[in-house]
Amino acid sequence: MNERMIFPVVAAALVDSAGRVLLQQRPAGKPLAGLWEFPGGKVERGESPEAALIRELAEELEISVASDALTPAGFATEMLPDRHLLLMLYVVREWQGEARPHAATALRWEQPADMASLPMPPADPPLVRQLAACLAWDAAGIRRSAAALPDASPA
Numbered sequence: 001m002n003e004r005m006i007f008p009v010v011a012a013a014l015v016d017s018a019g020r021v022l023l024q025q026r027p028a029g030k031p032l033a034g035l036w037e038f039p040g041g042k043v044e045r046g047e048s049p050e051a052a053l054i055r056e057l058a059e060e061l062e063i064s065v066a067s068d069a070l071t072p073a074g075f076a077t078e079m080l081p082d083r084h085l086l087l088m089l090y091v092v093r094e095w096q097g098e099a100r101p102h103a104a105t106a107l108r109w110e111q112p113a114d115m116a117s118l119p120m121p122p123a124d125p126p127l128v129r130q131l132a133a134c135l136a137w138d139a140a141g142i143r144r145s146a147a148a149l150p151d152a153s154p155a
């Protein structure tokens with residue numbers, strides 16, 4: 001039997017107030033160079049997924065994120081030649097600092113619906129669909145909670 005180790009990678013969908021999500025372009029010299037990905041990276045040995053993502057976001061974008069600002073949004077798997085990629089995506093709506101590309105060639109903000117036309121790693125399209133569903137669910141929940149609030153206007 002060909003046994004492959006799980007290769008855990010964490011990634012973030014940083015969502016701005018317009019519902020756009022930050023993508024970064026993988027630099028030349030790395031596997032999948034030129035493709036647009038969610039910021040993140042490998043979970044190191046002994047590290048929790050959340051600690052790994054907080055570290056990667058500080059290293060790659062110079063932003064600071066609290067662990068309670070990470071909400072799991074979905075995952076994807078892909079068989080690689082030597083390992084089995086497990087890619088875990090978190091939604092992040094709050095962070096400190098302005099994202100700057102440290103490890104990436106460029107950054108861009110995109111609506112999930114517009115990501116289908118971008119070249120992304122093969123594992124990512126299912127994640128983009130999960131993210132779109134997750135953000136639509138959040139938006140519907142926010143509208144429902146707003147409708148349930150008592151009318152604040154004077155009688």
Ligand SMILES: Nc1nc2c([nH]c(=O)n2[C@H]2C[C@H](O)[C@@H](COP(=O)(O)OP(=O)(O)OP(=O)(O)O)O2)c(=O)[nH]1
Pocket residue numbers: 009010011031032036037038039040041042056085087121122123124
């Ligand atoms: N960050 C990220 N990685 C992804 C995505 N999709 C996808 O297949 N990957 C893969 C590409 C790589 O095989 C792996 C991430 O490894 P990496 O080498 O870029 O991570 P890293 O930032 O820890 O890199 P390094 O410090 O070792 O240079 O996950 C994605 O959307 N975001």
